[in-house]
Amino acid sequence: MFKWVPYVFVRFTVVFTAGILLAIYLPDCIAENIALWSLSSSIFLYFLLYLINSFYGVKVNPGFTGLLIIFLSGYLLVLQKTETRNKQHLIHFTDSISHFQVVLISHAQDKPKSWKMEARLQKVKTDKQWIDLDGKVLLYFAKEHFPQNFQYGDVLLIEGSPQVLTPPANPGEFDYKRFLSFRNIYHQAFIRANKVYQVDYAPPSPLLAVAIQVRSWADRVLKQYVRGDQEQAIATALVLGITDGLDNDIMHAYSATGALHVLAVSGLHVSIIYGILLLLLKPLSKREGGQWMIAVVSLSVLWGYALITGLSPSVLRAVTMFSFVALARPLGWSTNIYNTLAASAFCLLLHDPYLIMSVGFQLSYAAVFGIVYLQRPIYLLWVAPGYWTDKVWQISTVSIAAQLATVSLGLLYFHQFPMYFLFSNLFVIPISFAVLVLGLAVLALCWLTPLALGLGWLLTLCIQAMNGSVVLVESLPFSLLDNLYINxxxxxxxxxxxxxxxxxxxxxxxxxxxxxxxxxxxxxxxxxxxxxxxxHKNEWIIYKVNGATAMDFISKGRSYFLADSALLYDDEKIRFHIRPNRLINEAKQVEAERIKEKQPMSHNT
Missing domain, CATH: 1.10.287 (Helix Hairpins)
Structure with a gap:
């Protein structure tokens, strides 16, 4: 029989997550005042039962009451973190806005035609007066008008009005509005030339401002010593988590081979750094207080790496996870890795309960759990002869364990399965290890120009080898099973x-x-x-695609597609606007024709 006793934080985190999910999916099922009253009553009852157990010797288990407290805390935390419940939020403001003032709260993301940044609203101007309001706004600055982006902490006065984000216009299309709502973003604004003025510089977090500056420096250094645009993009993505420069072809190649995880700084990268630290600091473990020395050095290096990456959410998630792992041994938690992982997830959700809806959060913890739970049993299924064969088998078992744990999420979110993930990861994981180490070495030794040039040359070769292996695996027959729809x-x-x-x-x-x-x-x-x-479904759909005309006639799993010539060859627009509906209807395109009319339609049925 399964015993919960050794898994205290696992129990807490599961119940806490249940309360969070209830608030996200059914936010009004329990009125906030009733939930608060229930929480207060549960806390009172818990201490009452505790006193009865302590002073009267009556065995009354308060465990259920304690779990109810955690459940209600998760529910109320979501309500408290949902900014639209604030009456001062922009979403409740109905008057006409002529100007608004914001402070930039993120680094600039480099898009093909614009800079994208998040901003916190400070106040708006109507015809009569300035009014203090709150809310996040997503800003887009056209590159043709703003060749140089603004920076974190800039206070901007903008002429115009933020626009409410709209829901998807086509069936099955990615719900960007809902995605941003989990980050408390409900408005956007496209900034035109001569309509924005910088009035101040007031970064909300001085630490984050420093982190973004450090990341910008690291980005410049890597691009200085790595040759080739695509190689530079891979280096900055793998070492710093900056994915702006990656083109669609290389992204598709890594995705199709099950190697996309190496291009997003995550648990794999942090585990590599932590593993190197443990190897280097192993002599300290035999000294008195050595475990604490190892933990302190590990935490300093891990959080220093997080600073270099600009304290991005994915890195913070991974570093937090391994911070708990680093503290486990000196604190006596080393007997149960599941409690350690659950404790890190609990703290992250306590800071931001909407993280539970993040694909990265789900995949990270699922993969780590799979590796911890499954890798050892899979490894013991076969005794590999020879040292190198055993190392290959170890890498393979890690890949198998992670894939088993994440396969359902991969099918749900990406609708595909890489058939040769095991083969590709045999090359990608060791080479990505070398790329990460060389990238950090370039940053550490950039002041020694000849040495940095040599390391940069090696780094470029490693990236080219990794790209070549990924492209080779992608070119193999049946490398990718795609169009796999599950709900x-x-x-x-x-x-x-x-x-x-x-x-x-x-x-x-x-x-x-x-x-x-x-x-x-x-x-x-x-x-x-x-x-x-x-x-047996027959339907005719006219899609809403900006600047284009597109329609599908779907009959019994077949799609007959009509579109203008520009859209027919635009794979990105088809993937975003058209493909989701075909995927839901399990329809394969059997015919495509060009529409000769130049006047685009704007209807959606």
Whole structure:
């Protein structure tokens, strides 16, 4: 029988997450005042039961009451962190706005035609007066008018009015409005020339301002010593987490081979740095207080690396996770890695409960859990002969464990499965290790120009080798299974099915086979129902695509596509606006024709 006692923080985090999800999906199911009253009553009851146990010797377990406190805390935290519940939020303001003042709260993201930055609203001007308001606004500065971007902390006075984000206009299209709502962003503004004035410089966080400046310096150094535009983009992405310069072809190649994770600074990169630190600091472990010395040095280096990357959310997530791992041994937590991981997730969600909706957060923790839980049992299935064969097998088992843990999320969000992920990761993981180490070495030794040039040359060669291996794997036949549609319920069923099968192999109990059969049956029924719903479907859709005309006639899994010539060859627009609806309807394009009329349509049915 499974015992919860050793998994205290796992229990806390699961219940806390349940409260968060309830508030996100059903924010009004419990009135805020009732939730507050229930929380206060639960806290009072918990201490009452504790006193009864302590002074009267009556065995009353307050555990359920404690979990209720955590659940309600998660629910109320989401309500408190949802900025639109503030009456001073811009979304409640209905008067006409002629000017607004903001402070920039992010670094500039380099887009093909614009700079994109987040801003915090300070006040707005109506016809009569200035009014203090709150809210985040996404700003776009056209490069043709603003060749040099503004910086974090700039206070800008802008002529115009922020616009409310609109929901997706086409069926199945990515809901960018909902995505941004999880970051409390509900408005955007496209800034024109001569309509913006810098009035002050007041960074909300001096630490973040320094971090962004350090990252800008590191970006310049890497681009100075790495040759080739694409090589520079890979270097800055893998070392610093800056993905602005990556082109679509190389992104698709890494995605199709299951190697995209190396281009986003995450747990893999931080684990490499932490592993190197443990190796270098191993002699200290035998000294008195050595574990604390290792922890302090590790934390200093990890958070220093986070500073170099500009304290980006993905890096903070990974560094927080490994900070708990680093503290586990000196604090006596080393016996249970699951509690350590759960504690790090709990703290991150306590800071920002909407992180639970982040794809990166979900994939990171799923992958780490899979590696911790599955890698060792998979590794023991085969004893590899020879040193190098064993190392290859170790890398393979890490890839298999991570893939098993994230396969359902990958299908849900990306609708594809890389068939040769195992093969590609045999090359990508070791080379990415070298790229990260060489990149950090270039930053550390950039003041020694000859040495930095040599390291930069090696770094360029490693990146070219990594790109070449990825492109080679992508070119193999059947390298990618794509257009695989599953919904959220089916994703959960796949996770539960895999979990049941793993428990079956681990415990050898027939009950898990029965449970796995039930989940497999439900998954089959769900898939069959969806197929029956779409296979007999006939529909004519006129898509809304800016500056273009596009329509689909979908019949029994076949799509007949009509569009103007510009759109027919624009893969990015088709992928974003057209493909999602075909994916839901499991329709394959069998014919495409060019529309000769020049006047674009703007209807959506």
């Amino acid at each position: 959220t319920a089916q994703s959960w069923l796949i996770m539960l099915l895999l979990g049941s099968l793993l428990l079956l192999f681990q415990n050898k109990q027939f009950i898990y086979l029965q449970v796995a059969f039930c989940f497999a049956l439900l998954l089959t029924i769900s898939t069959w129902y969806h197929y029956q719903h779409v296979v």
